Amino acid sequence: MNENIFEVKGLVKEFQGGVKALNNVDAEVRKGEVLFIVGPSGSGKSTFLRCLNLLETPTSGHIFFKGTDVTDKKNNINKFRQQVGMVFQHFNLFPNLTIHKNITLAPVKTGRLTAKEASDKADMLLKRIGLFDKRDSYPSQLSGGQKQRIAIIRALAMNPDVLLFDEPTSALDPEMVGEVLSLMKELAREGMTMAVVTHEIGFAAEVADRIFFMDHGQIVISGTPDEVIRNPDNPRAKEFFSKVL
């Protein structure tokens, strides 16, 4: 069996105007691992993550999801995305829907779950994160930390094979970062496959199975937190971590 959720081969993303955000990236996301992607601003971390679920269309290269080439034009992109959850920096909850509806909308509309199943699942997830009483509230009535935790369970409700996080705590007030990180830790412990872009290097060092350090559109080094953060044998990584730690 293929143990990789994602396999990325020769991925290039060039934006209009000639910015090469990704320059020939090869990588894989292994089943069950917690992968962190770190690096300086503008190094291509978000672009890499967004290419994984094709929110950005790669200029060239291939992305295999569980062995299937999803960059192939014939691949059903919606079906593929149902299996890949994403959590955004700015939450992107749907302000026109209640919290409960935010969570059940996609599972029901995509036919992954029946209305009843989705509703039960949403209630279960809400109870789990202690926000069941917000079930019928609207997103504008929630704090930032609450919003991000809802966004996470909204993605979870689809039963995805992998969760992608793009700086999930960057838009939060410091006192709310903790609640989101501890939920992510919990998911990691349960064996959820996760790929996380973050500037929280300490958190990455603590939770990561593996870390990518990106610079100038390339993965410069990858390995365990020890190999990448504590004793990097790469001058650019060394410089970066000495500044942020």
Next chain:
Amino acid sequence: MKRFSCFIFLLSALLLCSCGKSDKPKLTMVTEATFPPYEFRTGDKVDGIDPAIIRHIADTLGYELKIQDMSFDSVITAVQSGKADVAASGITVTEDRKKQINFTVPYVTAQQVVIVKDNSPIHTTEDLKKYTIGVQHGTTGDLFVTKNIKEPQRFANGALAVTALVSGKLDAVVIDGEPAQVYLSQQTGLRLLPRPLTSEEYAFAISKKNVKLLEDFNRVLNEMKANGLLDSIIRKYKEQNTETAADLLVEDSKYFWIGVKEAFELNFIKDKRYLYLWRGFLVTLYISFFAVLMGLVIGFVVALIRSTAIQTGRYKIPDFFCRMYLTVIRGTPVVVQLLIIYFVIFGSWDIDKVLVAVIAFGINSGAYVAEIFRAGIMSIDKGQMEAGRSLGLSYFQTMREIVIPQAFKNVLPALGNEFIVLLKETSVSGYIALQDLTKGGDIIRSQTYDAFFPLIAVALIYLAVVIFLSSLMGKLEKRLKENE
């Protein structure tokens, strides 16, 4: 659904007049019924010398007669374009008009005369040059004055011109002799210049393509001349007109001295004139309502195509047509669009005018609604679409469930505004002779020669509807705000 069928019912009630069933072929006559005694309205019907003559001809030839009231400017176009068979509106025979249509043998010889105030310094036609002259737009008087004297002030009908003369806005009115007599008998303080400006002949206009009908008309007209029927019809209406005019005169002088109450009665109560406003109001509401619906549908589809094209690069070709539609509709006046749709696009179809108006205003409004919707859709944060797509929803699912509901809420005030604009824009429906609210006021004005009350009443009704609509939109916005 119930309300919808209610509107349908209203429409059918409104159009009842055109629903009479008969196997006889139809003969459609067009006229502007503001030219007594040749044509004028009594209640719902158009009556007068022209309708009476044409009715006799139609009966003799075995046609079922249908009379349409429209602006004088348009009657010849209507015959030319095949919208109508005959124009009978006190039309003077001129060389220019002969190029466009055929005239029957003349049935009346008429004069263009000059009305001035009693105390006016104008005594001969030579004096006219220095003064402000009023005419009815598109009449022989208009043509003659423009060509031989000076640029006149053009009014939609003779009654308005006379009203303007009475209130001191004009120094003289050039008008046909017959109606001039009527106005003189109704209004004190006016006199005629001793010599008429021109002498001319009235005839009916028939399309050049319809030579057979022209021959038939001429035959019957000549019969009517020979057996005296023509004279007796003309005499009957002239006498009748002087009588009712005398009637009005009493009312008028009372109105002048006693004021508001009588004026109110004259303009709205007498002869059930309020019905013109009420029916016009229903027509205005009907046109606006369905035009809004149509505009919403068109605008929605166009906005969806446009914003999809802009945001994803798909639908390039439909987008091109949408952009053309927007450019043309927003770049031309709605009146012109209405006239084009009526006379050009549906030129040779016998299509209901209310439907034409709904289509014209719907297409027009669609362009503005499209741009409102598009701005609304594009104002929604890109993250909303991305979140939807990342959950595996399709582009259109995300649009329907997430983006459009938010966009709709954002553009509600702008949409409400567009509906209000549309409601008021329908006031140009009179151009294709629809009796909407504005036209209803015009008809009253042409019968009572009073500008103040009918106009104020019309304005107040529009205002009331707009205030009602605004408060409705306000409530809707508030309801939607609560859901956040």
